[in-house]
Amino acid sequence: MARLFIPGPTDVDTEVLQAQVRPMVGHRSTAFEQLYARLQPRLRKIFQTDHRVFVVASSGSGVWEGAMRSVVARRLLLCVCGAFGQRWADVAASNGTPFEQLDVEWGQANLPEQVETALKGGEFDTLAVVHNETSTGVENPIGEIVTRARALRPDLVILVDAVSSAGGVPIPVDSWEIDVLVTSSQKCFALPPGLAFAAVSDRALQRAASVSNRGWYFDLLLLEKYHQRDTTPSTPAISLLYALDFQLDRMLAEGMEARAIRHQKMATQVQSWAAERFELFAAEGYRSKTVTSIRNLRALDISALNKHLSLHEMSIANGYGPLKDKTFRIGHMGEIQPSDVAELLAHIDEFLQTAR
Ligand SMILES: Cc1ncc(COP(=O)(O)O)c(C=O)c1O
Incomplete structure (x- = not known):
């Protein structure tokens, strides 16, 4: 996991x-x-x-x-x-x-x-x-x-x-x-x-x-x-x-082509999830396949979100430098599988329910 x-x-x-x-x-x-x-x-x-x-x-x-x-x-x-x-x-x-x-x-x-x-x-x-x-x-x-x-x-x-x-x-x-x-x-x-x-x-x-x-x-x-x-x-x-x-x-x-397909799939997964709930920070057409930066339009407390995710031993990243709290980032690279991403997004959704 x-x-x-x-x-x-x-x-x-x-x-x-x-x-x-x-x-x-x-x-x-x-x-x-x-x-x-x-x-x-x-x-x-x-x-x-x-x-x-x-x-x-x-x-x-x-x-x-x-x-x-x-x-x-x-x-x-x-x-x-x-x-x-x-x-x-x-x-x-x-x-x-x-x-x-x-x-x-x-x-x-x-x-x-x-x-x-x-x-x-x-x-x-x-x-x-x-x-x-x-x-x-x-x-x-x-x-x-x-x-x-x-x-x-x-x-x-x-x-x-x-x-x-x-x-x-x-x-x-x-x-x-x-x-x-x-x-x-x-x-x-x-x-x-x-x-x-x-x-x-x-x-x-x-x-x-x-x-x-x-x-x-x-x-x-x-x-x-x-x-x-x-x-x-x-x-x-x-x-x-x-x-x-x-x-x-x-x-x-695994194969480098299969790895590329997996990374693309996870990026699409995270980006379509984020676009429905927030906004994507990166311009369309130039979005990363390994990390998604999401505008924190709901002013979520990112530490509280990570505290919730820690119950499932998971964590995401806050925005970098001046983008801290204005954005948050989800990394989808390395060994992560699309099923892991689905699990993470479901846990973030749980948090969104409570943070309403
Ligand atoms: C795009 C990019 N360049 C450079 C670095 C610095 O890499 P390192 O921490 O391995 O020196 C990072 C680290 O996150 C990065 O994301």
């Missing part, structure tokens, strides 16, 4: 948790190199890429910061449509990365034509977009954005934050020519928090070679050097890699 209907961390299957309980190995040992190498083909399949997929001991934010530091040689165009895009602007500012921010009203998507116009207006060599903006429940039309951007600037390095969508929503990294796609273990991969995955193109690495002050821990070129030897520069999160090893098989046994 699913308990966490928050947009990450998600529930982790008991067998996956148990897969961590194995003896340690040294990360310079053959056993470790075999483990690392064994992960690659399955990660590449999930990310639909022939490139390397770095597995790093950090949450997604660390690798994202490292990617930004590694590839911006001239100027970054950063698309912002919510709190996570804004976080990346803060990261760029604090690293002294030259950047320009392309904002839209929260709840709206970053649109391809706007990105194209902005790209024409400056000497940008890097574009960064959040695929699934978890704070607003918006899914950006990433395929169209990157296709147009690439047509305009063939040498652009394109970074995509797919922290709350990759593993649940298909993102064909190579056919869309995405250079760095970052995600975290604790969302659609339904693993414990603590790992970040980054599918990285040759173009991104070539760019990194021209950039100085890339930092150390998340330097893409250093990660690549050790990746070539099936290991990592510093001590990896070995227990989490055991869990990943196990979970990748489970994900592929």
Whole structure:
């Protein structure tokens, strides 16, 4: 039974948790190199890429910061449509990365034509977009954005934050020519928090070679050097890699297409339920398949709602940052099944009866 209907961390299957309980190995040992190498083909399949997929001991934010530091040689165009895009602007500012921010009203998507116009207006060599903006429940039309951007600037390095969508929503990294796609273990991969995955193109690495002050821990070129030897520069999160090893098989046994269908089905379920009772925060046509943000038109006490749900060992999320109490969010990603969603919505309906 699913308990966490928050947009990450998600529930982790008991067998996956148990897969961590194995003896340690040294990360310079053959056993470790075999483990690392064994992960690659399955990660590449999930990310639909022939490139390397770095597995790093950090949450997604660390690798994202490292990617930004590694590839911006001239100027970054950063698309912002919510709190996570804004976080990346803060990261760029604090690293002294030259950047320009392309904002839209929260709840709206970053649109391809706007990105194209902005790209024409400056000497940008890097574009960064959040695929699934978890704070607003918006899914950006990433395929169209990157296709147009690439047509305009063939040498652009394109970074995509797919922290709350990759593993649940298909993102064909190579056919869309995405250079760095970052995600975290604790969302659609339904693993414990603590790992970040980054599918990285040759173009991104070539760019990194021209950039100085890339930092150390998340330097893409250093990660690549050790990746070539099936290991990592510093001590990896070995227990989490055991869990990943196990979970990748489970994900592929379900099938990535079946996973995508399940996530779409749960999104439709939550969105039609919410549209009948409230309003959806995200603009129509750009609604996330993994998290739904709902306008709290009935001024519900979200803590009281969660208290009610806790009787059934369930919880949902309040709105993010400035959207707290104005919206609430239901996460439908990872291991959650449509039957779990139906159960959750029935329990929220019980609460709505009492809160009248
Ligand atoms: C869209 C998005 N980007 C980035 C992050 C940050 O990820 P992490 O907490 O793994 O660093 C999150 C976390 O919720 C997210 O939803």
